[in-house]
Amino acid sequence: MQRVIEKRGIPTVSVSVALDVTLHIKPPRAVFLPFMMGHLFGVPFHKNLQREIILTALSRIEQAKQSGDVYFFPKTWAQARKEGKEVESNLEAAD
Amino acid sequence: MEKSNEEKQLRPGLWATVNERYPGSMITKTDFIPLAKLIKPLAESRLSFVSTSGVQLRGTLPFDTAHPIGDYTFRAVPSNSKTSDLEIHQLKYPTAGAERDLNVIYPIERMQELAAEKIIGELAPNFYSFIGYNMDAERLERTLAETIADAVEAEKPDVVLLAPA
Numbered sequence: 001m002q003r004v005i006e007k008r009g010i011p012t013v014s015v016s017v018a019l020d021v022t023l024h025i026k027p028p029r030a031v032f033l034p035f036m037m038g039h040l041f042g043v044p045f046h047k048n049l050q051r052e053i054i055l056t057a058l059s060r061i062e063q064a065k066q067s068g069d070v071y072f073f074p075k076t077w078a079q080a081r082k083e084g085k086e087v088e089s090n091l092e093a094a095d
Numbered sequence: 096m097e098k099s100n101e102e103k104q105l106r107p108g109l110w111a112t113v114n115e116r117y118p119g120s121m122i123t124k125t126d127f128i129p130l131a132k133l134i135k136p137l138a139e140s141r142l143s144f145v146s147t148s149g150v151q152l153r154g155t156l157p158f159d160t161a162h163p164i165g166d167y168t169f170r171a172v173p174s175n176s177k178t179s180d181l182e183i184h185q186l187k188y189p190t191a192g193a194e195r196d197l198n199v200i201y202p203i204e205r206m207q208e209l210a211a212e213k214i215i216g217e218l219a220p221n222f223y224s225f226i227g228y229n230m231d232a233e234r235l236e237r238t239l240a241e242t243i244a245d246a247v248e249a250e251k252p253d254v255v256l257l258a259p260a
Binding site for chain 1: 103104105106107108110111121122123124127128133148188189192195196198199206208214215236240241243247254255257258259260
């Protein structure tokens with residue numbers, strides 16, 4: 001899918017939680033996150049993380065130098081979940 | 096795959112596991128697609144989004160999540176949709192997070208905010224969604240991928256973000 005769009009001259013980037021699948025498929029640019037499937041953009045209500053993942057992916061459009069580029073997002077799933085819990089407890093406190 | 100990479104993935108061995116059970120269903124490419132160039136800054140670029148999450152507008156025909164070889168259709172989702180107008184029809188990934196906040200799999204609100212702040216120029220009129228459970232990889236590439244690419248390209252995006260759930 002991504003390769004088909006890139007072939008048409010439109011720059012693309014994907015986010016992935018399955019590094020092995022990404023390495024087999026060879027998309028032009030990808031960001032790998034060591035997160036749970038179905039949670040490509042992080043954890044509930046953690047807007048900053050969701051936004052950071054989108055912006056990191058889009059930055060690869062400008063920064064990737066060769067096709068097949070895979071950028072490793074520098075955060076573990078455990079860190080994302082911990083931050084998510086903090087965000088949620090702050091939201092509850094604000095209610 | 097190098098062991099170091101194997102260890103980085105939360106659920107390792109996905110490609111091999113699925114391909115063992117459904118031979119030929121997983122795609123392998125040996126070549127790389129030449130990089131297309133961004134022709135204007137992101138702040139002036141139109142963004143499109145393609146997702147395998149099975150997210151769709153409430154009231155549209157639900158994806159056939161029970162079909163043994165998958166559903167080879169897609170849905171256009173207006174990029175100005177509210178998350179309360181959307182629902183998920185997909186069985187093949189954990190939706191624990193998405194049920195509480197759809198943005199973890201389909202970050203439509205974050206993209207709307209980035210466009211409103213002009214960090215991204217604008218959003219394409221529609222985003223596109225299908226389900227990742229498609230067992231006939233050749234059919235997927237020959238039909239669905241090309242059809243979605245036609246729909247995406249017609250809206251003249253400068254950049255496309257893809258999210259294989």
